[in-house]
Amino acid sequence: MSIQNIANSARSASIRLSGTESDIKNQALQSIYKALQGNKEKIITANKIDLERAENENLSKPLLKRLKFDEDKISTVCNGIESLIKLPEPVGKTLYSKELDKELELYKVTCPIGVIGVIFESRPDALVQISTLCLKSGNAVLLKGGKEALETNKVLAEIISKSSEKVGIPQGWLNLLETRDDVRKMLDLNEYIDLIIPRGSNQFVKYIISNTSIPVLGHAAGICHVYVDADADIEMAMKIVVDSKCQYVAVCNALETLLVHKDIASKFLPNLKSELDRRNVEIRGCERTQKIINCNPATEDDWGTEYLDYILSIRIVDDLDKAIEHINTYGSGHTDSIVTRNRTTAAKFMDLVDSADVFLNCSTRFSDGYRYGLGAEVGISTNKIHTRGPVGMEGLLIYKWKLVGNGQIVNDYSRPDGRKFTHKLLNKEFSL
Amino acid sequence: MSIQNIANSARSASIRLSGTESDIKNQALQSIYKALQGNKEKIITANKIDLERAENENLSKPLLKRLKFDEDKISTVCNGIESLIKLPEPVGKTLYSKELDKELELYKVTCPIGVIGVIFESRPDALVQISTLCLKSGNAVLLKGGKEALETNKVLAEIISKSSEKVGIPQGWLNLLETRDDVRKMLDLNEYIDLIIPRGSNQFVKYIISNTSIPVLGHAAGICHVYVDADADIEMAMKIVVDSKCQYVAVCNALETLLVHKDIASKFLPNLKSELDRRNVEIRGCERTQKIINCNPATEDDWGTEYLDYILSIRIVDDLDKAIEHINTYGSGHTDSIVTRNRTTAAKFMDLVDSADVFLNCSTRFSDGYRYGLGAEVGISTNKIHTRGPVGMEGLLIYKWKLVGNGQIVNDYSRPDGRKFTHKLLNKEFSL
Numbered sequence: 045m046s047i048q049n050i051a052n053s054a055r056s057a058s059i060r061l062s063g064t065e066s067d068i069k070n071q072a073l074q075s076i077y078k079a080l081q082g083n084k085e086k087i088i089t090a091n092k093i094d095l096e097r098a099e100n101e102n103l104s105k106p107l108l109k110r111l112k113f114d115e116d117k118i119s120t121v122c123n124g125i126e127s128l129i130k131l132p133e134p135v136g137k138t139l140y141s142k143e144l145d146k147e148l149e150l151y152k153v154t155c156p157i158g159v160i161g162v163i164f165e166s167r168p169d170a171l172v173q174i175s176t177l178c179l180k181s182g183n184a185v186l187l188k189g190g191k192e193a194l195e196t197n198k199v200l201a202e203i204i205s206k207s208s209e210k211v212g213i214p215q216g217w218l219n220l221l222e223t224r225d226d227v228r229k230m231l232d233l234n235e236y237i238d239l240i241i242p243r244g245s246n247q248f249v250k251y252i253i254s255n256t257s258i259p260v261l262g263h264a265a266g267i268c269h270v271y272v273d274a275d276a277d278i279e280m281a282m283k284i285v286v287d288s289k290c291q292y293v294a295v296c297n298a299l300e301t302l303l304v305h306k307d308i309a310s311k312f313l314p315n316l317k318s319e320l321d322r323r324n325v326e327i328r329g330c331e332r333t334q335k336i337i338n339c340n341p342a343t344e345d346d347w348g349t350e351y352l353d354y355i356l357s358i359r360i361v362d363d364l365d366k367a368i369e370h371i372n373t374y375g376s377g378h379t380d381s382i383v384t385r386n387r388t389t390a391a392k393f394m395d396l397v398d399s400a401d402v403f404l405n406c407s408t409r410f411s412d413g414y415r416y417g418l419g420a421e422v423g424i425s426t427n428k429i430h431t432r433g434p435v436g437m438e439g440l441l442i443y444k445w446k447l448v449g450n451g452q453i454v455n456d457y458s459r460p461d462g463r464k465f466t467h468k469l470l471n472k473e474f475s476l
Numbered sequence: 477m478s479i480q481n482i483a484n485s486a487r488s489a490s491i492r493l494s495g496t497e498s499d500i501k502n503q504a505l506q507s508i509y510k511a512l513q514g515n516k517e518k519i520i521t522a523n524k525i526d527l528e529r530a531e532n533e534n535l536s537k538p539l540l541k542r543l544k545f546d547e548d549k550i551s552t553v554c555n556g557i558e559s560l561i562k563l564p565e566p567v568g569k570t571l572y573s574k575e576l577d578k579e580l581e582l583y584k585v586t587c588p589i590g591v592i593g594v595i596f597e598s599r600p601d602a603l604v605q606i607s608t609l610c611l612k613s614g615n616a617v618l619l620k621g622g623k624e625a626l627e628t629n630k631v632l633a634e635i636i637s638k639s640s641e642k643v644g645i646p647q648g649w650l651n652l653l654e655t656r657d658d659v660r661k662m663l664d665l666n667e668y669i670d671l672i673i674p675r676g677s678n679q680f681v682k683y684i685i686s687n688t689s690i691p692v693l694g695h696a697a698g699i700c701h702v703y704v705d706a707d708a709d710i711e712m713a714m715k716i717v718v719d720s721k722c723q724y725v726a727v728c729n730a731l732e733t734l735l736v737h738k739d740i741a742s743k744f745l746p747n748l749k750s751e752l753d754r755r756n757v758e759i760r761g762c763e764r765t766q767k768i769i770n771c772n773p774a775t776e777d778d779w780g781t782e783y784l785d786y787i788l789s790i791r792i793v794d795d796l797d798k799a800i801e802h803i804n805t806y807g808s809g810h811t812d813s814i815v816t817r818n819r820t821t822a823a824k825f826m827d828l829v830d831s832a833d834v835f836l837n838c839s840t841r842f843s844d845g846y847r848y849g850l851g852a853e854v855g856i857s858t859n860k861i862h863t864r865g866p867v868g869m870e871g872l873l874i875y876k877w878k879l880v881g882n883g884q885i886v887n888d889y890s891r892p893d894g895r896k897f898t899h900k901l902l903n904k905e906f907s908l
Binding site (some may be wrong): 063144157392401404416433435446451 | 718
């Protein structure tokens with residue numbers, strides 16, 4: 045089948061899936077769970093083929109680790125499916141209801157977005173997570189995984205579609221694409237595909253964003269800041285900076301640039317330097333920073349760089365406004381934290397820093413769907429519309445307006461002496 | 477100034493505007509109201525220049541009517557500003573709050589999107605409406621009106637920016653672009669502009685959508701359907717079809733294609749034909765329709781055409797599924813209505829028709845921000861993300877996550893014996 049035909053049939057399946065009962069969807073999730081458990085050997089065998097080929101091709105150790113899909117990983121994704129079953133039904137929730145007139149009632153009701161295109165790199169667990177999230181939220185899905193994981197992905201996609209379709213999920217709701225050329229074609233199919241979710245490196249996400257007119261849910265970079273204000277508790281600031289930078293350096297919510305108020309810099313930076321030295325963090329400082337501590341010079345490029353490594357750039361700023369300006373100029377709209385005892389300063393920072401997540405007195409590493417308690421994480425978004433920051437299931441949902449009348453026509457409301465709208469808020473679930 | 481500089485300074489203004497107090501914004505709206513009232517003559521004089529030039533260039537009557545901006549139109553937009561002042565403050569509303577742990581509280585708080593680009597055709601009232609909506613919601617705006625209205629728009633933009641900046645709204649929040657070339661350049665500035673709202677003809681909106689990677693809020697076409705089911709009340713169906721088609725033919729929520737269940741067609745169509753004949757509506761019917769009433773033949777093209785005129789295409793369908801399939805194939809995802817007494821049939825129609833507005837037993841013409849009681853209408857959206865159907869002020873808003881801690885770091889939660897998240901829902905407004 046051509047990609048266009050696959051996408052078209054996914055769209056048909058998405059329509060039927062949008063009307064599928066909660067029970068059936070949960071039974072299907074149960075059935076996927078059992079099928080994954082019952083086919084462990086088949087999955088692990090397929091994964092071994094991928095792993096062997098990847099080793100022969102000298103894939104890096106971290107990539108091999110991501111590619112590995114063993115018994116532990118199967119348990120983890122199965123636990124995820126169990127939690128998903130327990131989540132309340134996301135489709136058909138009445139968000140808002142209003143009487144427009146007697147026997148003319150308006151309801152704003154959640155529904156699936158339609159067809160989601162997901163592109164991810166070498167982790168096969170992403171295939172299971174995202175396809176089961178799509179199923180629970182009633183969306184059809186086109187998946188393209190990294191070519192290193194092709195054998196594992198094929199087996200997983202087959203298990204998931206067969207076991208779910210067996211209990212009544214519309215055929216064609218899940219489709220695995222296999223080549224890069226398929227992805228290129230998918231990016232043009234805005235008639236059939238409603239949302240693209242790319243998971244992977246920044247470079248990869250940037251490529252996707254600039255090559256499609258389909259809306260993209262994701263983030264290209266995480267250039268996160270901590271601003272240590274003049275009124276900061278210095279010990280607290282130290283803990284927060286070290287955690288934000290070092291707790292896990294390779295992730296998008298890790299600290300990349302530290303901003304320090306000029307009045308506290310000479311007190312704060314020397315102690316910070318010893319802490320960071322102990323952890324082998326390279327410091328690249330602005331000219332003023334270099335006068336206080338011994339470090340490499342930061343260039344203009346450093347302010348716009350996501351290191352994802354044991355490197356920290358530091359800039360001393362004159363005041364809060366300069367800190368905000370720096371973040372809004374060089375940041376990526378991801379996560380930025382202020383350390384201060386002054387609540388007025390904090391409020392201004394949180395209002396004017398134009399980022400998805402703005403924190404007071406805590407580590408940037410908290411910006412994450414699991415830590416936020418969202419139930420399931422679809423991704424992290426630096427978009428300015430639809431969803432922002434860690435995105436739970438609501439990122440895969442939209443709403444429709446349902447208006448229930450009894451023969452009303454607009455002409456009766458358009459004459460000067462015509463009927464008047466009552467526009468009374470109801471507090472009523474949609475039902476017919 | 478280059479468009480890029482204008483957009484960049486709009487972005488700076490948008491940051492300051494996002495933190496501007498409700499009182500100041502309402503004072504600015506009041507100040508705009510007074511300035512419009514106090515400069516009536518200046519506005520009308522400028523409009524006369526536009527009108528004279530347009531008459532000389534033989535602009536069509538409906539376009540001249542739209543272009544005219546007289547005392548009545550000034551009153552209307554001023555009434556709009558008064559209602560806007562009365563609306564509750566949309567920015568800084570807590571949508572959701574959660575305790576992640578003791579003294580670690582998460583808030584999801586509404587905020588402006590940032591910089592909105594609005595492109596509209598000949599109606600100068602659109603300039604006033606959309607710029608005041610942007611102001612109330614804290615967004616900066618780049619406006620481009622039709623060249624026919626250039627003199628009027630220049631005067632209006634000057635009045636609005638001067639009178640608002642006088643009371644403390646950041647300079648540069650409102651900018652008028654003057655040439656088509658400016659628009660082309662604006663469509664490339666996804667670094668500075670967060671959302672484009674095009675108002676105007678379908679062709680125009682289609683052009684915008686396919687020439688920018690900035691998200692677009694709008695609708696390219698309104699191919700709306702009424703489906704008269706076998707279980708319909710025939711008199712009700714008649715009223716609804718006539719109103720949906722004839723109440724105002726030139727608008728996006730007017731009926732374009734009527735679908736009729738085969739079992740009711742021979743009873744329904746002859747009477748409908750006399751009603752439509754009286755109103756000079758041309759009927760284009762499918763083969764089965766042509767066997768029941770005398771009408772022109774409909775071609776495949778008719779099913780995908782938005783007439784915006786006294787023309788109706790009619791197709792007889794075998795059942796509900798065929799009706800749903802027709803709408804999801806040829807419709808534009810705008811508004812579709814079913815007429816039936818059968819609630820199960822209605823529920824299926826409303827679930828499976830993939831449109832922004834799905835109606836039971838009422839006219840398609842109800843899908844409109846004013847009739848929905850949204851307070852203010854930003855536009856109508858057929859997007860599948862962010863907003864759908866008639867869009868009120870929430871279309872100009874997004875949220876940010878504010879996390880308030882007391883020194884917490886992620887490392888303390890990552891150890892096996894570490895702290896546990898409480899994830900307790902709060903019911904608390906954000907405040908520091």
